[in-house]
Amino acid sequence: MQQLIGDLMRTFDLAQSPLRELNEELHRQTDGSNQPQWEIVNPRGGHAIAVGLDAPVKVDIRGSVGYYCAGMNKKASVTVHGSAGPGVAENMMSGRVVIKGDASQYAGATGRGGLLVIEGNASSRCGISMKGIDIVVKGNIGHMSAFMAQSGHLVVLGDAGDALGDSIYEAQLFVRGKVKSLGADCIEKEMRPEHQEALTKLLADAGIKDAKASEFRRYGSARKLYNFNIDNADAY
Amino acid sequence: MSPKIPLTTPRPSATFDDYTLSEIRRAASTGIYDIRGGGAKRRVPHFDDLLFLGASVSRYPLEGYRERCSTSVTLGTRFAKKPIELKIPITIAGMSFGALSANAKEALGRGASLAGTSTTTGDGGMTPEERGQSKTLVYQYLPSRYGMNPDDLRKADAIEVVVGQGAKPGGGGMLLGQKISDRVAEMRNLPKGIDQRSACRHPDWTGPDDLEIKILEIREITDWQKPIYVKVGGTRPYYDIALAVKAGADVIVLDGMQGGTAATQEVFIENVGLPTLACIRPAVQALQDLGMHRKVQLIVSGGIRNGADVAKALALGADAVAIGMAALVALGDNDPALDAEYAKIGTKAGCYDDWHEGRDPAGITTQDPELSKRLDPVRAGRRLANYLKVMTLEVQTIARAAGHNNIHNLEPEDLCALTIEAAAMARVPLAGTSWIPGVTGSGGF
Numbered sequence: 131m132q133q134l135i136g137d138l139m140r141t142f143d144l145a146q147s148p149l150r151e152l153n154e155e156l157h158r159q160t161d162g163s164n165q166p167q168w169e170i171v172n173p174r175g176g177h178a179i180a181v182g183l184d185a186p187v188k189v190d191i192r193g194s195v196g197y198y199c200a201g202m203n204k205k206a207s208v209t210v211h212g213s214a215g216p217g218v219a220e221n222m223m224s225g226r227v228v229i230k231g232d233a234s235q236y237a238g239a240t241g242r243g244g245l246l247v248i249e250g251n252a253s254s255r256c257g258i259s260m261k262g263i264d265i266v267v268k269g270n271i272g273h274m275s276a277f278m279a280q281s282g283h284l285v286v287l288g289d290a291g292d293a294l295g296d297s298i299y300e301a302q303l304f305v306r307g308k309v310k311s312l313g314a315d316c317i318e319k320e321m322r323p324e325h326q327e328a329l330t331k332l333l334a335d336a337g338i339k340d341a342k343a344s345e346f347r348r349y350g351s352a353r354k355l356y357n358f359n360i361d362n363a364d365a366y
Numbered sequence: 367m368s369p370k371i372p373l374t375t376p377r378p379s380a381t382f383d384d385y386t387l388s389e390i391r392r393a394a395s396t397g398i399y400d401i402r403g404g405g406a407k408r409r410v411p412h413f414d415d416l417l418f419l420g421a422s423v424s425r426y427p428l429e430g431y432r433e434r435c436s437t438s439v440t441l442g443t444r445f446a447k448k449p450i451e452l453k454i455p456i457t458i459a460g461m462s463f464g465a466l467s468a469n470a471k472e473a474l475g476r477g478a479s480l481a482g483t484s485t486t487t488g489d490g491g492m493t494p495e496e497r498g499q500s501k502t503l504v505y506q507y508l509p510s511r512y513g514m515n516p517d518d519l520r521k522a523d524a525i526e527v528v529v530g531q532g533a534k535p536g537g538g539g540m541l542l543g544q545k546i547s548d549r550v551a552e553m554r555n556l557p558k559g560i561d562q563r564s565a566c567r568h569p570d571w572t573g574p575d576d577l578e579i580k581i582l583e584i585r586e587i588t589d590w591q592k593p594i595y596v597k598v599g600g601t602r603p604y605y606d607i608a609l610a611v612k613a614g615a616d617v618i619v620l621d622g623m624q625g626g627t628a629a630t631q632e633v634f635i636e637n638v639g640l641p642t643l644a645c646i647r648p649a650v651q652a653l654q655d656l657g658m659h660r661k662v663q664l665i666v667s668g669g670i671r672n673g674a675d676v677a678k679a680l681a682l683g684a685d686a687v688a689i690g691m692a693a694l695v696a697l698g699d700n701d702p703a704l705d706a707e708y709a710k711i712g713t714k715a716g717c718y719d720d721w722h723e724g725r726d727p728a729g730i731t732t733q734d735p736e737l738s739k740r741l742d743p744v745r746a747g748r749r750l751a752n753y754l755k756v757m758t759l760e761v762q763t764i765a766r767a768a769g770h771n772n773i774h775n776l777e778p779e780d781l782c783a784l785t786i787e788a789a790a791m792a793r794v795p796l797a798g799t800s801w802i803p804g805v806t807g808s809g810g811f
Contacts, residue, residue: 184516202516
């Protein structure tokens with residue numbers, strides 16, 4: 131059952147109506163949509179909720195979600211008022227996705243744009259293969275995060291697990307806490323003014339007021355594995 | 367004067383043959399494993415080891431030019447709202463822009479469209495040339511996700527989730543620096559000129575249970591419109607196909623070890639995976655055991671060269687086939703007319719496989735603008751269409767001779783095998799016997 135609350139907010143109950151109907155409704159929204167706000171109740175850990183959105187709508191999901199919530203998001207602003215399963219905001223193109231709780235593996239995987247904010251912790255492989263997305267995690271992140279990360283920024287206010295940035299390309303990583311270990315070809319790099327500036331903007335965009343750019347360290351690619359060299363074989 | 371002692375004839379080793387010796391010297395000199403394109407070159411049991419029985423007294427044939435023998439196939443009938451209708455069951459396999467020039471991709475699209483079949487993107491995203499010239503385009507969803515975006519996903523006619531390929535099951539993509547031009551680098555979001563080795567597993571799922579959820583997500587993004595294929599390399603076909611069906615595939619693409627790649631280690635291509643012939647029956651068995659044969663369509667690839675190969679794959683239970691290497695040859699790859707130029711780069715027509723170096727004189731496996739210009743996409747597309755039509759006529763010829771008015775009515779009972787190995791793999795009798803090794807008893811005629 132869908133219910134109209136006021137003129138702007140539409141509530142969709144996933145306990146009453148199927149997922150397919152929800153996503154089809156959301157896909158019908160356009161840039162000039164007169165239905166800019168959506169509330170999804172009873173997500174019950176379901177998969178593929180609010181995927182493939184392509185309009186500047188605001189979606190609030192009341193509860194925790196399963197795999198691939200907000201996958202391939204474009205333009206929309208999606209907030210999960212709970213925790214998210216694996217692959218949240220995977221391949222996001224633009225827009226904003228906020229997770230109030232924790233996120234499971236592969237958060238923001240292959241994302242190409244937009245901002246993903248995780249207010250809790252993120253599990254392993256956060257930002258894997260990221261291609262332009264910005265990810266801000268208030269808590270800690272798990273092992274193998276930013277694996278093969280191509281571009282974009284990963285900001286971590288807490289600690290990072292093992293093998294951060296393994297086989298990284300040109301993504302920039304900023305960590306405030308401890309890094310358990312760096313992966314192959316990932317090194318600590320100098321924090322120059324342009325990095326401070328970019329980080330300050332990212333923190334502001336994520337609505338974070340209790341952290342300063344100067345408290346972070348920057349990590350990125352040593353670019354030693356970009357072209358194959360047999361003497362580097364041990365690093366692979 | 368001592369009697370002359372006769373010398374023995376110099377005897378090359380069968381184990382250390384010329385190629386093996388040259389590879390040892392190459393490895394010792396460079397310190398890097400050999401990389402090349404194409405599929406397995408070693409001899410393995412193949413469709414050549416099967417024969418059709420034809421019709422006689424016990425079955426009557428159809429008239430060659432007067433009685434209809436249909437060739438069309440519909441793919442993606444299980445869940446997709448818009449299944450794909452093809453006039454012929456021979457599709458063009460996934461090959462990337464990056465591995466191939468933009469002109470080559472356009473030519474594949476043109477040829478496929480003229481012949482009434484589909485073509486497929488590759489590990490580099492969808493180019494406008496390719497989309498524009500392909501009536502039916504399958505968009506690959508690969509571990510690298512280079513260029514992946516929801517707009518192209520919706521522009522596609524079908525989506526192929528690539529788990530593996532026959533040349534390198536368990537291996538990731540490779541595109542070396544020579545071919546990472548500005549355009550390729552931009553589409554893949556990579557620095558220009560690096561050696562790009564993409565991942566062998568998808569970044570956001572592992573295993574069949576996750577795959578089921580990934581397929582659900584893609585279906586939801588595309589509103590259940592598009593058929594979703596799952597492509598696997600030939601490894602454990604019975605189980606892989608059963609799991610792909612369970613995960614919700616509409617169509618399964620099964621690629622044997624003769625299937626080509628743009629670039630992978632020679633040791634991988636020649637030593638990992640199953641011959642195409644050995645893959646088909648276990649795959650069909652899995653579909654039959656699940657009651658899904660013909661409901662989930664099976665596309666077989668890897669070493670398909672002519673209408674006889676197509677007919678044999680269909681007879682063993684495939685719904686369609688895909689060609690890669692053969693399509694490139696039809697466009698003009700490895701043409702003897704270019705032999706002088708092949709000689710300059712240390713090879714010869716028919717053997718050229720260093721596609722990763724991007725020096726293809728035919729202008730196909732290159733990003734060099736001057737070389738790329740050599741391929742006229744209109745003319746090459748026409749050549750491909752001609753070739754596809756010839757293959758289709760050949761399949762019809764065989765099907766009619768076996769008494770079928772639809773090429774999909776070809777069946778294992780139309781076949782026999784020339785070798786015990788092929789009989790065992792294809793599960794058809796050794797020629798002149800009723801013996802199917804591993805199926806029937808120890809002999810019998």
